[in-house]
Amino acid sequence: MSRSYTDVSDKAAACEAPETDDCPFADVLERIASKWSVQVILATAERPVRFTELENSIEGVSRRMLTLTLRRLERDGLLTRTVYPCVPPRVEYTATDSARELRDALQAVADWAERHRPTIAAARRNFDAEARNPVV
Amino acid sequence: MSRSYTDVSDKAAACEAPETDDCPFADVLERIASKWSVQVILATAERPVRFTELENSIEGVSRRMLTLTLRRLERDGLLTRTVYPCVPPRVEYTATDSARELRDALQAVADWAERHRPTIAAARRNFDAEARNPVV
DNA sequence: CGGCATCCCCCAGGATACTG
DNA sequence: CAGTATCCTGGGGGATGCCG
Numbered sequence: 449m450s451r452s453y454t455d456v457s458d459k460a461a462a463c464e465a466p467e468t469d470d471c472p473f474a475d476v477l478e479r480i481a482s483k484w485s486v487q488v489i490l491a492t493a494e495r496p497v498r499f500t501e502l503e504n505s506i507e508g509v510s511r512r513m514l515t516l517t518l519r520r521l522e523r524d525g526l527l528t529r530t531v532y533p534c535v536p537p538r539v540e541y542t543a544t545d546s547a548r549e550l551r552d553a554l555q556a557v558a559d560w561a562e563r564h565r566p567t568i569a570a571a572r573r574n575f576d577a578e579a580r581n582p583v584v
Numbered sequence: 585m586s587r588s589y590t591d592v593s594d595k596a597a598a599c600e601a602p603e604t605d606d607c608p609f610a611d612v613l614e615r616i617a618s619k620w621s622v623q624v625i626l627a628t629a630e631r632p633v634r635f636t637e638l639e640n641s642i643e644g645v646s647r648r649m650l651t652l653t654l655r656r657l658e659r660d661g662l663l664t665r666t667v668y669p670c671v672p673p674r675v676e677y678t679a680t681d682s683a684r685e686l687r688d689a690l691q692a693v694a695d696w697a698e699r700h701r702p703t704i705a706a707a708r709r710n711f712d713a714e715a716r717n718p719v720v
Numbered sequence: 721c722g723g724c725a726t727c728c729c730c731c732a733g734g735a736t737a738c739t740g
Numbered sequence: 741c742a743g744t745a746t747c748c749t750g751g752g753g754g755a756t757g758c759c760g
Contacts, residue, residue, distance in 0.1 A: 453744060457712045474619055474644060476697040476704060481617025483610055483733080499742050508610060513733055515743065525707030536741045537740085546700060553692035560686050561612040567682060568612060571661030576593045589724055619753080635722050646754055651723065672721045673760085 456519045479524060484509050484517045486554050489543055492527060493551045496540035521547070592655045615660060620645050620653045622690050625679055628663060629687045632676035657683070 479485065487506050491497055503514055518541060521527040526547035532538040543551075615621065623642045627633055639650055654677060657663040662683035668674040679687075 453746085455715075457708075457715070474623070476701055477617070477622050477694070478619050479704075480693065480697065481613070481619075481622070483614050483617075486613050486617070487610070503742095510734055511743075512735090516733085523708055523711040524704045525711075531742095537743085539742060546703060550693065550696050553689050553696065556689035557616065557686065557693065558613070560689065561616065564682060565612055568615075568660045572594075572659055575659040575661075579591075579593070589726085639722095647723075648755085649753055652753085667722095673723085675722060 454515075454519060456516065456523050479520060480550070480554075482517065482520075484513060485521060486558060488514075488517055488521060488541075489526065489547050489550060490554055490558060492541050492543040493548050496530070496542045499539050499541070502541070526550075590651075590655060592652065592659050594656075615656060616686070616690075618653065618656075620649060621657060622694060624650075624653055624657060624677075625662065625683050625686060626690055626694060628677050628679040629684050632666070632678045635675050635677070638677070662686075 480489075484506060487509075488502060491502055491505060499514070499518075502518075503509065503511065506514070509517075518527060518529070522529050522541075526544055528542045528544055530540045530542070532540070616625075620642060623645075624638060627638055627641060635650070635654075638654075639645065639647065642650070645653075654663060654665070658665050658677075662680055664678045664680055666676045666678070668676070
């Protein structure tokens with residue numbers, strides 16, 4: 449019996465060993481910071497959003513990773529999942545208050561990322577070029 | 585000839601295809617957000633910091649991952665690496681202006697993570713318990 | 721002190737196909 | 741529409757040992 453596709457339980461991030469004050473926020477940061485989380489949190493912070501809306505608005509995300517990201521955020525209490533029993537099914541995701549506290553900070557990071565994209569791309573090219581042609 | 589341990593060049597994050605406005609900031613976010621980056625940026629935003637200082641102050645980081653994280657941040661123009669030619673060697677890392685613009689936002693995220701650690705741990709336990717004993 | 725090299729495991733994450 | 745199931749690869753990331 450292998451762990452199912454939707455089993456997002458995570459021994460590594462189970463936050464054991466509370467007495468050693470382990471579970472440094474590296475774990476928490478990692479969760480927030482995983483490739484798609486920021487965009488999902490920002491998207492759901494304003495209003496309830498449907499699965500397909502997210503899939504369309506987040507460039508490059510796969511169905512699978514979107515599902516996993518949503519499950520993990522839900523597990524961590526950052527997202528609420530609401531199912532409306534109708535045909536066709538309708539599922540909405542909303543950021544919890546806890547997650548909404550993050551909004552401004554994450555938005556600031558996202559803005560920074562957007563502003564600095566060109567700079568970073570240039571820095572990378574520069575770094576790589578120097579590495580190939582060391583200044584001897 | 586395999587890619588060396590220090591070769592941090594990264595095709596995936598090379599930011600090609602500028603005409604399609606690809607390289608969505610998912611790439612940039614991922615770099616900033618990778619497990620140790622936030623703590624490294626925050627640590628170097630105040631003053632120059634030595635390698636070993638970082639190794640000691642960042643709980644749980646391995647020598648290898650610290651090195652890689654530093655290289656990548658340097659490559660992206662977020663960190664400056666200064667080598668003082670003396671014995672024993674002395675190497676200092678400092679956040680660039682670009683990275684320092686991130687400071688407040690990242691600090692806010694880190695503070696949030698610290699505040700919500702218990703909440704998140706509880707939410708996880710709760711979620712996992714419900715998953716095992718569905719409400720039928 | 722500040723790395724680099726090597727080995728190795730595991731999981732993030734993509735592709736594809738199927739379903740209630 | 742909103743997922744699951746399955747397969748697969750790359751690289752994140754730990755452990756250990758060596759070096760200028």
